[in-house]
Amino acid sequence: MDLNSYLLFVVMPILCFSLILTFIRFMRGPTTADRVIALDLIITTGVGIIALFSIIYNHPAFLDVAMILALIAFLGTIAFSYYLIQEQNKRKK
Amino acid sequence: MKSTIFKVAANYLLPLLLLFSVFVLLRGHYESGGGFVGGLIASIAFVLHFFAYGLESARSFFRFSTATLIPIGLSISLFSGILPMFAGKPFMTSLWFKKPVAIIGSVGTPLFFDIGVYLIVVGVTLTILFTISENVK
Numbered sequence: 001m002d003l004n005s006y007l008l009f010v011v012m013p014i015l016c017f018s019l020i021l022t023f024i025r026f027m028r029g030p031t032t033a034d035r036v037i038a039l040d041l042i043i044t045t046g047v048g049i050i051a052l053f054s055i056i057y058n059h060p061a062f063l064d065v066a067m068i069l070a071l072i073a074f075l076g077t078i079a080f081s082y083y084l085i086q087e088q089n090k091r092k093k
Numbered sequence: 094m095k096s097t098i099f100k101v102a103a104n105y106l107l108p109l110l111l112l113f114s115v116f117v118l119l120r121g122h123y124e125s126g127g128g129f130v131g132g133l134i135a136s137i138a139f140v141l142h143f144f145a146y147g148l149e150s151a152r153s154f155f156r157f158s159t160a161t162l163i164p165i166g167l168s169i170s171l172f173s174g175i176l177p178m179f180a181g182k183p184f185m186t187s188l189w190f191k192k193p194v195a196i197i198g199s200v201g202t203p204l205f206f207d208i209g210v211y212l213i214v215v216g217v218t219l220t221i222l223f224t225i226s227e228n229v230k
Contacts, residue, residue: 061125064117068134071110075137078099078144 007056015052019045036080043073103145110138118211119197119204128207132214139219148226159223162216170209173202 019042026038047066054062114134121127143151152159177186189201197204 064125067113068130071134071137075140075144078141082144 128210132211136218159219166209166212173205
């Protein structure tokens with residue numbers, strides 16, 4: 001088994017399966033914090049999939065896409081937590 | 094936000110992201126990248142700083158209001174479009190210098206157009222986000 005078929009038939013199904021599991025948590029998640037973390041994990045898995053694609057198809061330009069997506073996911077998670085904290089402060093008042 | 098880890102991370106990320114945005118800006122035109130993506134990355138850097146240290150600290154990076162970046166960028170883009178007309182070519186023809194500059198690569202009017210777009214995107218994004226966050230309080 002060479003590297004490409006290993007990535008395509010072993011690593012990719014694992015990533016897709018984890019994506020499905022995370023999506024179930026995203027749908028069911030009892031609190032907003034669960035959903036935010038699940039969303040962050042979905043995007044992180046997506047970054048992994050993009051990196052895998054860039055290895056399989058030998059396109060280094062995809063890695064920049066993965067980097068920017070990871071940055072935006074980080075910023076989105078921070079923005080969500082920022083508003084969660086503000087919501088909590090409002091409730092305390 | 095009162096998280097020391099996040100503040101330190103934002104401190105290190107700001108110069109790194111600005112450098113990466115300039116790299117993406119300069120790589121543009123023939124490969125993936127360009128003014129728009131570069132501007133978005135630069136504005137993400139400032140938004141991270143804004144989340145960590147608050148609005149006043151993020152505003153203090155700019156001597157004037159962030160909205161003044163928009164006319165500056167527009168005039169740079171217009172200037173790069175008008176420049177070929179002095180050489181007798183149609184509006185917005187791309188002219189390149191023969192010899193590429195060291196590090197930056199080949200310099201021409203599309204580079205100045207992209208720099209204009211970069212400034213416009215930074216100005217627009219930061220103005221929108223700062224205005225929203227002022228009103229949300």
